[in-house]
Amino acid sequence: MTRILPLTTQSGSDIDALLDAAFGTDRRSRTAYLIREPMHWLPELSYAVVDHRGALAGTLQSWPVALRTGDGASAPLVMVGPVAVRPDDQKNGMGRLMMDALVRDARKLACPPLMMIGDPEYYGRFWGFSAQGTREWRAPGPVEARRLLALVVDGSTLPREGMLGPRVLSKA
Numbered sequence: 001m002t003r004i005l006p007l008t009t010q011s012g013s014d015i016d017a018l019l020d021a022a023f024g025t026d027r028r029s030r031t032a033y034l035i036r037e038p039m040h041w042l043p044e045l046s047y048a049v050v051d052h053r054g055a056l057a058g059t060l061q062s063w064p065v066a067l068r069t070g071d072g073a074s075a076p077l078v079m080v081g082p083v084a085v086r087p088d089d090q091k092n093g094m095g096r097l098m099m100d101a102l103v104r105d106a107r108k109l110a111c112p113p114l115m116m117i118g119d120p121e122y123y124g125r126f127w128g129f130s131a132q133g134t135r136e137w138r139a140p141g142p143v144e145a146r147r148l149l150a151l152v153v154d155g156s157t158l159p160r161e162g163m164l165g166p167r168v169l170s171k172a
Contacts, residue, residue, distance in 0.1 A: 002094060004101055007046035007059060014056045015048075022084035031141030032117050036063040036079055039166045044109065045078060047101055049085070049094045058085040060098035065115070067137060067162035075159035076167050077150075078106065080116040096126065103127050103153065110154040115164075117147050127151060136161035 007015070019027060027033070045062035063079040080102060085094045106114055116129065117139075123129035129149035137148055140163070150158055 001052050002057065002092075002097070003050050004097055005048045005050060006043060007041065007048045007061065008043050010048045010056050010059070015059055018056055018059055018086055019082060019084050021087055023082060027082075031139050031143050032079070032081055034140040035164045036065055036166055039063050039065070042078065045102055045105060045111065047098045049098060051089070056086075057089045058083075058094040058098060060084075060095075060102060062102065062114075064167040065164060066167040067159045067164055069159065069162040073162075074167070075162070076112040077115045077164075078111055078113070079164075080114050081118065083118075099123075099127060103151070106153040112154060113150050113152045113156065113158055115148070115150045117143055118149055120146055120149055123149055133158035133160075138163045140165065 041061040041063055047060045048056055049058035051057040060083045061081065065077050065079040066074045067077060068074050083095050083098060085092070103114070114129070115134070116123065118129065120129065120131055129151045131146050131149055134148045134150050135145060139148070152158060
């Protein structure tokens, strides 16, 4: 039986090994990494799926990022991804299980809007992510505009334009 757990229950080396298996060892050069560096993933919105043996089979990480406008304003966002499943377990519903938990928990926490670089047909169909409000967003690396997706979970409106990057978290 697969179980979903907080990602904090898993070792960093196991997480890295799974991400390398799912996306390749060159994954750190992708635009998503440039957007969120040097931030650490958000524990309350990051998940692991373990298989019937208790082995890590999937991860979903969420990151504190922001959209900075030309006038210096900054709108907080939560960047979703990577959503990774061990190659031999893909298409078994583990990614959907983690995404369902994320969207449910993000709504419960009324967190800032979620954003991701992903497949609009898949993430739109199941959870309502869309590229409609992100057309004027920029990223620090290449990204297809149709794959830059957002989902409002707190009732706010999406910021209209700006550059994506890490969010400075206050120490309260």
